[in-house]
Each structure stands twice: as C-alpha cells, then as structure tokens.
Amino acid sequence: MSAGILAMDGLTTAREPARFARARATRRVAVVSDDEDAQLMLAYANGEMRAFETLYARHRGALYRYLMRHARDGEIANDLFQEVWSRVIVNRARYEPRAKFRTFLFTLAHNCFIDHCRRVKARPGGANVDDADDADLLAVDAATLPEAQLEREESTRRYRAALASLPQEQRDVYLLHEESDLSLEEIARVTGVGAETAKSRLRYAVGKLKAALAVTEDTT
Numbered sequence: 001m002s003a004g005i006l007a008m009d010g011l012t013t014a015r016e017p018a019r020f021a022r023a024r025a026t027r028r029v030a031v032v033s034d035d036e037d038a039q040l041m042l043a044y045a046n047g048e049m050r051a052f053e054t055l056y057a058r059h060r061g062a063l064y065r066y067l068m069r070h071a072r073d074g075e076i077a078n079d080l081f082q083e084v085w086s087r088v089i090v091n092r093a094r095y096e097p098r099a100k101f102r103t104f105l106f107t108l109a110h111n112c113f114i115d116h117c118r119r120v121k122a123r124p125g126g127a128n129v130d131d132a133d134d135a136d137l138l139a140v141d142a143a144t145l146p147e148a149q150l151e152r153e154e155s156t157r158r159y160r161a162a163l164a165s166l167p168q169e170q171r172d173v174y175l176l177h178e179e180s181d182l183s184l185e186e187i188a189r190v191t192g193v194g195a196e197t198a199k200s201r202l203r204y205a206v207g208k209l210k211a212a213l214a215v216t217e218d219t220t
Contacts, residue, residue: 038097041104045092056085059105066106066179070113070171072164080116084109099189106180107190110172117168155213162212166205173198174205 037058043051063084068077087108095104163171169191176187188198 035097035100035102037101041092041095041101042097045095052089055088055101059102062179062181063105063109066109066175067113069163069175069179071116076116080109080112083112087112100182100186102180103182103186103190106176106182110176110190113172158213159209162209165212166208170201170205170208173201174209177202 037055040051040055044055060081064077064081067080067084068074071077071080084105088105091108163174166174172191173187176182176190177184180187180190182190184198184202185195187202188195191198193201
C-alpha cells in the first residue's frame with residue numbers, strides 16, 4: 001500500500017499483508033447493501049484498519065487506470081489517486097451503503113478529476129506518457145519484436161490517440177464502463193446524469209473509437 005495513503009490514517013508501515021481476514025461490520029444502518037465492499041467500508045468506519053487495506057488492494061488498480069487514462073500524466077494521476085483515497089478516509093464516518101462501494105469510490109474519483117480540470121482550466125497534456133496498463137514495461141528495440149507484437153503496439157497507440165480525442169463527458173462514461181465494472185445506471189449516478197444520457201454518451205464514445213481505429217487501419 002502507498003506510504004502516503006497509510007500516513008493519512010496514522011499507520012506506521014507501508015507493507016501490505018499477504019492475506020486479509022474478512023472484516024465484519026458492527027455499525028447498523030437503515031439502508032444496507034449486500035455488497036461485501038460496503039460491509040468492509042462499514043468495518044473500517046468502526047476502526048478495523050484491515051478492512052481499509054482490503055478495499056485498497058482490491059480497487060487500486062482499476063482506480064489508477066481510470067485516473068491515468070483521463071489525466072494522461074503520471075504525476076497528475078498519482079496526485080489524484082492520493083486525493084481520492086484521502087477523501088475515502090475523511091468520509092468514512094459519514095459513509096452509508098446506499099450503493100456499491102465501487103460507485104462511491106468512482107464518484108469520488110470523477111469529482112476529483114473534474115475539480116482538477118476546473119483548477120487548471122484546461123485538459124492536461126502528457127500525450128507522451130504510457131498508458132497505465134503497460135507503463136512499467138521496459139522499452140524494447142522495435143527491430144527485435146515479433147510482427148504480431150508490433151501490430152499490437154501500433155493498435156494500442158491508435159487506441160490511445162482516439163481515446164484522447166473524445167469529448168471529456170464521453171471519455172468519462174467510457175472509462176467508467178471499462179474500468180469500474182459498474183452498470184450504466186450506476187455510471188449515470190457517478191456522473192450526475194440520467195441513465196439514457198449515460199447510455200448515449202457510451203454509444204457515441206464506442207462508435208467514435210471504432211471509427212477512428214477503422215480509419216487508421218485503412219490508411220496503414
């Protein structure tokens with residue numbers, strides 16, 4: 001677990017346990033969820049730190065990919081990642097499982113990114129930053145790569161360019177659909193729009209990505 005995240009809540013070690021016991025919530029609320037993550041969040045609100053560690057381990061990858069693909073800048077994505085988890089910590093006492101924990105988490109992430117865009121009043125650049133999926137891979141001389149791998153890497157570059165060209169609202173819905181494992185109704189709740197609007201934005205995003213990739217493939 002990130003040392004910065006741990007420091008926010010007074011932990012003294014940055015080493016993650018290999019396994020976590022399943023935490024049990026002791027707080028009772030009128031509206032409950034059968035989502036195990038929500039129960040872990042309730043347990044964390046009651047002081048069970050292992051519950052937070054489990055939530056962090058489960059969701060850090062998808063959350064970071066979502067932020068990285070939005071920001072396209074490693075430093076910005078890292079800052080937003082820390083900010084999201086700090087908001088989870090700050091809001092733990094007020095948390096109620098009226099929806100999936102993942103909905104709560106990605107709502108925070110969505111709001112953090114929107115707040116960032118308002119602060120800088122412009123979309124971040126960072127077009128030269130690798131995607132979160134393979135950012136830690138070592139560069140390899142293209143001449144030594146098999147043809148199939150070269151084609152996959154070229155396809156990935158085209159995908160990134162097409163994704164970056166989407167309007168922010170469409171890209172947000174698309175990335176939530178790809179990374180958060182939320183339903184369209186839940187994505188609509190995260191982004192603060194109606195379900196039909198979220199569905200329309202996703203349809204347009206997918207259509208534009210397919211069209212952009214088809215055009216670049218036809219020209220190669």
